[in-house]
Amino acid sequence: MDVDYGPLTKLIGTWKGDKGTDIAPDPDEDQEINKFRETIVFTDIGTVTNAEEQTLAAVHYVLNVNRISDNAPIHHQTGYWMWDKDKDSVSHSLAIPRAVCVVASGKAEVNAKSVSIEVATDISGVVQTEFMSKKAKTTSFKNTITITDDTLHYFETTMVDIYGNSFEHTDENTLTRVS
Numbered sequence: 001m002d003v004d005y006g007p008l009t010k011l012i013g014t015w016k017g018d019k020g021t022d023i024a025p026d027p028d029e030d031q032e033i034n035k036f037r038e039t040i041v042f043t044d045i046g047t048v049t050n051a052e053e054q055t056l057a058a059v060h061y062v063l064n065v066n067r068i069s070d071n072a073p074i075h076h077q078t079g080y081w082m083w084d085k086d087k088d089s090v091s092h093s094l095a096i097p098r099a100v101c102v103v104a105s106g107k108a109e110v111n112a113k114s115v116s117i118e119v120a121t122d123i124s125g126v127v128q129t130e131f132m133s134k135k136a137k138t139t140s141f142k143n144t145i146t147i148t149d150d151t152l153h154y155f156e157t158t159m160v161d162i163y164g165n166s167f168e169h170t171d172e173n174t175l176t177r178v179s
């Protein structure tokens with residue numbers, strides 16, 4: 001039987017974009033701004049059933065980010081977008097190789113031209129190592145993603161307690177579907 005991915009259907013495929021902007025914490029300059037290029041591969045992986053009650057349609061993704069100026073790999077991320085058709089809710093789980101994981105939930109809006117999804121969590125949706133809790137603690141995460149035809153735009157805000165301050169670490173990019 002064909003799986004209904006609902007608002008996640010348009011994600012499936014490979015996306016590339018070189019208009020990314022990252023604002024990240026920096027101990028010397030308060031913040032660093034990195035222009036980046038990015039590839040995201042979203043793969044449909046079917047459904048899961050939880051506690052014989054909840055069915056989630058899941059799309060797995062892997063993303064790679066390289067800084068434009070020196071091509072350095074500055075971010076890697078993997079996770080799942082999941083749609084609960086009964087509740088019409090969306091969740092996004094992600095892991096990054098700083099030993100930080102996040103689960104954020106929210107809603108999708110689908111109309112004839114585009115799909116917009118917004119998910120968010122406070123610290124209750126964050127798991128991180130003791131080191132990160134002490135030194136670079138993620139305290140909340142919010143992510144909006146909009147797909148119009150073959151263009152995907154996302155904006156995300158990760159609040160990080162670091163260097164004695166609460167830092168608004170933001171990332172955004174506009175990507176084009178390449179397959």
Ligand code: HEM
Pocket residue numbers: 022024025034036065074075096098100102136137138141158160162169171172
């Ligand atoms: C496109 C997305 C992202 C990019 C390009 C990016 C890039 C960066 C960069 C360049 C730094 C500074 C590293 C350094 O030189 O110290 C950083 C720091 C950090 N990022 Fe991200 N990041 C992204 C998304 C995320 C997400 C989704 C999270 C967590 C949910 C996250 C958590 C952190 C944390 C906790 C730090 C502080 C570590 C430190 O600077 O010592 N980032 N990020």
